[in-house]
Amino acid sequence: MFDAPSWWWADLGGLPAPRPALDGDREADVCVVGAGYTGLWTAYELRRADPSLEVVVLEREVAGFGASGRNGGWVLGEISTGSGLRSQAGHADVEALQQAARETVDEVGAACAREEIDCDYVKGGTLTVAQTQAQVDRLHGAGRAGVSTVGGELLDAQQAAARVNVAGIRGARFSPHCARVQPAKLVRGLAEAAERHGATIFERTPALEIDAGRVRTPGATVRARWVVRATEGYTAALPGLRRALLPLSSSMIVTERLDAATWAQIGWDACETIDDAAHAYCYAQRTADDRIAIGGRGRPYRYASGTDHAGEIPAATVRQLRARLARLFPMLRDVALDGAWSGVFGVARDWAASVHCDRTTGLCWAGGYAGEGVAAANLAGRTLRDLILGHDTELTRLPWVGHRTRSWEPEPLRWLAVQAVYGGFRTADAIEDRTGDQSRVAAAAEALAAR
Secondary structure: OOOOOOOHHHOOOOOOOOOOOOOOEEEEEEEEEEOHHHHHHHHHHHHHOOOOOEEEEEEOOOOOOHHHHHOOOEEEEOOOHHHHHEEEEEEHHHHHHHHHHHHHHHHHHHHHOOOOOOOOOOOOOOEEOOOHHHHHHHHHHOOOOOOOOOOOOOEEHHHHHHEOOOOOOOOOEOOOOOOEHHHHHHHHHHHHHEEEEOOEHHHHHHHEEEEEEOOOOOOEEEEEEEEEEEHHHHHHHHOOOOOOOEEEEEEHHHHHHHOHHHHHHHOOOOOEEEEEEEOOOOOOEEEEOOOEEEEEEEHHHHHHEEEEOEEEEEEOHHHHHHHHHHHOOHHHOOOOOOEEEEEEEEEEEOOEEEEEEEEOOEEEEEEEOOOHHHHHHHHHHHHHEEEEHHOOOEEEEOEOOOOOOOOOOOOOOHHHHHHHHHHHHHHHHHHHHHHOOOOOHHHHHHHHHHH
16 A cells, blocks of 8 residues: 555655665674664663763664554553563562553653654553453453553443443453554654664664674674664574564554544544453554554464565455454444554563573573563663663563573474464454353463463
């Protein structure tokens, strides 16, 4: 529908002209691989903290080409802790991590204000809506992994409908710890802010090999005391890391602009982000120019950890997302679409995000955000800053620092497992729609996912 990896970029007139590529060997204090949110926040924070550091960022495409320019625009105050981290860390430590995530929502807003990044930031909170009794029961028990477990206010049907007029709404859970952004505006502004503070970004410069103290590209090598791998969902493409993080796909569509009469029917005046309490859940935002952008897991995984190149999306996925939109808002059944795209995010085997810094080798990395990376990447960047600078802070003591998990299974096992998990979620939703009772199929799928 447009010559860009997402409508977010198309809305800005397409991808910007690429910055120069690295054309000769270079030495630096820190070499960051990947110019998405994680890499850019890390570079930005390091230069703010210590302007004497030589910080170089290498990007295979252009800054924000991947998930950072394609996501749902949720600055969500929640970290994916997964089964592994929850079992290893005590309740107090996990709660400290979630509190840091909640505070990160405001941290992102403050950074945008400080750097004058106009990214449509609005902290309206988030609503998880229920359209069936099974979903209401799940909200009360926070029984689905996608439903917030870090607090929130339960709303009855009338209270929920007063916020947004979802068809057949039976209740909702509201949390104030989320903001809406236009993700491409955020990543573009962040790249410019990192450069203003003295970081150097080289684009069209793929990292072929990452070792301690060295990153090799097609035409040159960067040598650095610290090397930060900030490749998230694209990590599987690096040598020796195919099974480190699973690249899961998420897809989105965006409507045409909706008129005032339509918005009068829908409500949604506070710009909360919205998801539903289904197992195979969707997520949505009201954009600054009065569209609805809605996403979900259409085709969740490509065999052998493959990724799309430029946001390609199957026609069947577009139809599925249209159906989800119409289920929420029937008056939009025939609305025109102005964009449709896909992107990938990284998932660790135990679904726990993590941050690492090996002071012996100088190798650092962060990722595995499991779809919650807009805020998590900021927290990871500030944490990597403190770890690299050798500071003992509250951030460096959070339990996701140094957390390790086993690799994903080899193919075809991981492909079969992903199909079984998401097939189970869809089956469970269908059973619940038909019976009104919670389905045991979802529990089996959760057990298989080990999240």
